[in-house]
Amino acid sequence: MPSERPLNSTAAALLGLLHDGPMTGWDLLATAQLVIGDFWALNQSQVYRELSAMAGAGLVEAGDPGPRDRRPYTITDAGRAAFAAWVRRGPGAETVRFPLLLTIAFGRHLPPGRLAEIVAEHRARHRERLDGYVELAAGLGPDPYARATLDFGIAYERAVLDWFDGLPPEIRGG
Amino acid sequence: MPSERPLNSTAAALLGLLHDGPMTGWDLLATAQLVIGDFWALNQSQVYRELSAMAGAGLVEAGDPGPRDRRPYTITDAGRAAFAAWVRRGPGAETVRFPLLLTIAFGRHLPPGRLAEIVAEHRARHRERLDGYVELAAGLGPDPYARATLDFGIAYERAVLDWFDGLPPEIRGG
């Protein structure tokens, strides 16, 4: 029963959120998407799956269902220990999977107009994301950790926009 | 037999590379890691799996094994059509999964010194990546598509480094 394989990052993130008190799967999903969703995507199925797995491993405990079957999960001491081990171990390298770059890499197989269209679409999405982040930043509290992750988003989106603006006419369109 | 579900991006990328002529799984892996590996990770198992699947679907044809069982795959007309449809359809949004941001988001659960250590390690890796890209860029040909993807890498790594340098002392260490 000792030496279970280390937590995956999604499970660890859920445990991290549970440090602030018991939550249901639904609440965890919403909170996670809000707090870490921009750099660590997760969905409903995953949350429930990780919760059952962690309940099985004794890292969380399911409480009695409340109204609407809301079932609060509470982190256990084992869960806190597993989380502490995970966070202490340090994160791996990030993975960037950017399909637009794939399309551009094979750009010679596309009519130039179509490529420019695609590029413009994506630029607009990034513009919106940046605006959203900047707005968020204005209303942010003093927590340096939340600030740092949001700052990353802003720095990233700015860099992407600048990159778009520096693309040659063969790609951006003339 | 018609209306097979659309290609996944990894399969499409392999088809893209096969436009330049038949290649074995091994060569495809090496080429792909070189050409698109920085923004579209793939590994050996995936390559062979996609090749068999695509062979089954008639998008590629396996040739006769040569020395060392090297088995060249050739793109078929159906493969070219599937690739064209994929590239024309346009890419989805990128996914960034950045475990370091997860660690920072939960930074209050770490001793500050340890967090600073982790941050410094990651900064160093990004520094190296940037240097590698810049070096690559110096020897690059005139292909605007390859240039654009490499420029993305450079813009990204520069933004990440700047972000590192702007982190507050609670995170970077004093």
Place this chain on the structure above:
DNA sequence: TGGTACATGTAACATGTTACATGATTAG
């Protein structure tokens, strides 16, 4: 009282990762 949002969960499948088994060829 009917629609919308809440809430849980499962099933099926796609994709990604790691490890292993097998053998050929080449370089030293």
Place this chain on the structure above:
DNA sequence: CTAATCATGTAACATGTTACATGTACCA
């Protein structure tokens, strides 16, 4: 001859995605 590298492939598992089934509570 032997170690390293080349090369293919499979197995097992982890993770991510999509779709569906089921039902509850709230609000207009």
